[in-house]
Amino acid sequence: MNKDNLNLAFFPYKFRENQQELFEFIQKNINENNLIISAPTGFGKTIIILSAILPVANEMGKKIIWATKTGTETDRPIEELKIIDKYLMSKNQNSKIFGISIRGKKDMCLLKRVLSEEADYDEVSLFCKAKIKNNQCRYYNKLLYDYVPYQDTPLLYSEILNFAEKYEICPYYYQLSQIYDANVISVNYNYIFNEQISWTLRNKINFKDAILVVDEAHNLQFLISSLNQKEITLGTVKGSIKEMEEYKINNEEIKNFLNKLEKEMIRIMLILKEKNKEDIPIKLDKIVEKCGLVWDSELGEKIIEYGIKIRLTKIRENKVPRSSLYRLGDFLKSAYEMKNIDGVKIIASLKENNISFEIYDMRSSEIYSNIWNKFYRVILCSGTLGSIKSFAEIVGLENYVGKKVDFNIKKKNFLTLITNYLSTKGEELPKEEAVKYIESIERFVNSLNENVAIFSSSYRIQETLIENGLLEVLRRIPRKVFIETQDMPGDKAKRLLEDFKRQAYENIKGVLLASATGKFSEGADFPGKELVGVFLVGIPFDRLTSKTHLLINYYVKIYGRKKGIFYSYILPAIRRASHALGRAVRSPDDRAVFVLGDKRYKRFLKFLPKFSTINLFYINNYYQIEEIIKNKFK
Structure with a gap:
């Protein structure tokens, strides 16, 4: 398919590197197959996918449902839709597109402000239903009986909320009323994968008349576990x-x-x-x-x-x-x-001076396969899927074609060192090994007068390094140290992240200490100078608890020993490592140095991002770190 055969009516830009290849792939295959797309952050996945499938969806009378991990991310596709809408208007085209960012009652209920304290989704939902049933919600009544002006441009969450506040109507039920006219509906995962919540959409849309796009689809493997956890x-x-x-x-x-x-x-x-x-x-x-x-x-x-x-x-x-x-x-x-369901167990877990009993649902493909079949087509996209074939098997997607696209990476922009002398293998990190890590981190930080991140394989490993003097070493260099803790509140984490980014433009640079299993290793963006080096302390495997052993045994039962161990234990760890490395690469022009601080990484290089293996050196002692970085990264 050449450019003349593409339907570019909804694409508002000129193609950047390799974007046309992905656009062609989507339009060529979407009518016959489900799609799996692997493309890095910053590639432009959202605008490419949207503009490629909009003409197909419009022609066939299909809606596009865009699913994101959290509610805070639902605005992103609608922001792109706004750009497409303006582009269409500038071209005087008759096509008019409309989309909405859907949020839950917890974010949308105006009446809940009378409550004495913060409530969760289920509590707000019950509060809402009770007030409506008793005719005690004036916002809902005004939406039902008063005139509300018509809107025909794509609406973000904040725009829906502000509009509803202005006209004193219920924003939650107002947004649902707009679904019928919307070309694109952006929701969080719950509206697709949570049986109790998904009826909200199913009542208004025939899923067979919808194309489902699941963003950041690497999260799917263990999503059911978190959704069904009680x-x-x-x-x-x-x-x-x-x-x-x-x-x-x-x-x-x-x-x-x-x-x-x-x-x-x-x-x-x-x-x-x-x-x-x-x-x-x-x-x-x-x-x-x-x-x-x-x-x-x-x-x-x-x-x-x-x-x-x-x-x-x-x-x-x-x-x-x-x-x-x-x-x-x-x-x-x-x-x-759920007591007789294979793949579901009840676990007792120790939590400091408390204990919990929890429902642990290990299922994946057997649940997802039923969900995918409800839709006209499914598109799963992410930047860290690993093997597309393996991923498709884990999430139960059939009748698919896959595509990996990437930036045109310049070898000179990246340098990766693998330490043959370090490993976090074992239940605990011995003092002598912790000291070797600290010496290596010191050389790494010394060699780069830039913001760097040290991602440990767990908070436990990070704490061991701190106990053995890591902070004193870093401050002596000197560097300003920013530490992510396991239970850090969201607002505090956000402030810490912004402070770390600003430190990139100061004389004394910043060092971020975080876990590869934490919130900073995925989803946080550090463009340009904000992060130039990443040191991975170990491989972020799950701790071998009873829960982990149950998961491995369940996967072995389904996929066989080799695949089962790889899918349940190895692949999730390599995916976490890939996310952490990717924090430093948000565009084709970024430059970064990586240290893979565990000799076991040699076995998994083919599963890591291309940018982290394009310019690779093996080292046998910490003296080589500073020497190679200063000679090879200029």
Whole structure:
């Protein structure tokens, strides 16, 4: 297909390097196949995919549903749609496109501002339904009965919210009313993959008349686990006991059960501490029976019933409808419904001085394959998929064609060193190995008068390096050090990230200490000078807990030993490493130095990004780090 045969009506730019190749691939294949696209951040995936499929979708009367990992990312495709819309207007074309960024009730409910504290999605949803049912939401009533001006340009989340506030209408139900006219609907993953939430879209769109685009699709492998995860803690049980007293619920059988369950959870917590274990699989039916009851569907439903009454009472008082009894009942009911499903286990996990019971769903392909079949076509895209064939098998996508595209990378812009003398292999990092890492990091930082990041394979490894003097070494160079911690609040993390970026333009440069399993290793952008070097301390494998062993065994059962171990344990770690390396490369003009600080990386080079292997050197001691960087990276 040459350029003359492409439908470029919706493409507002001139093609940059390799973009036309991807555009052609999409238009050539979308009518017959599902697509898997691997392209780096900064390539322009969003605008290419949108403008390539819009003419096809319009011609066939299909909608485009764009799914992103979080609600905060849903604006991105609509921002691109706005550019396309302006381009069409400048060309005086008759085509008019409309799109909306959909957000949940937690972000959209104006009435929830009367609540006494912050509420989660489920709590806001119940609050909303109760107020509408009792005719107590003036915003919903105004939307139903008042005149609302028509809008025909793509709408971001903030624009919908501001519009609704201006006309005092419900922004949540207003955005849903616009779905019928929208060419593009941007949503977070929950609206596609969460059965309880996806009905919101399914009620308004026939998925067979929609093309689904899943952005950052590398997140799919373990998404089901997080969506289906429900848990209770020791605090949940204690809260349930308190609610039974506070709300005068007279059911001695349930009260006795709760008291025994509290003691049983404490017993299991002490066992985990004594054996120095993080988690163990448990048989919930045996625990419930030991606590004096039979585990069946009625048990969870009865406790939920008490919880609902408490929640409705709180709504009448304009309080957050939170109930420990409801959470406990919902957990017991969900766990019972899933108890015979292969790939679902109940895990007891130690959390400092607390313990949790959680539903752990290890399934992937068997759930996704049913979802993909509901749509006309599916496009999965990301910059870190690894092997397209392996990824397709993991997420159960059939009838697909795949495409990998990349920047035209200049070898002189990148330098990678693999340390033959370092490894984090083992349960703990010995002091002598930690000292070798610190000496190597010192040489690395000394050789680059630029902002650099040290991504450790875990927070535990990062803490070991700090305990052995890493901070003192870095400050002596001198460098300003920025440390990401495991439970750092989002607003604090954002401020730290911005401060680190600004340090790139100061005389004393910054060093970011973070985990390759944390929030800074994926999703954070460091263009140009903001990040020029990345040192990976080890390979970010999952810690070999009971949970990890269960996952590996489940995958081995499905895919066989070799594939099972690779898919469940090795591939996720290499993907995390790739994300961390990619923080320094956001455009074809970026320059970066990488140190792969673990000799085991040699086995996985073919799975790493091209930019990190194009100019590769093996080193046998830390003296070589400074020497090679100063000679080879100019």
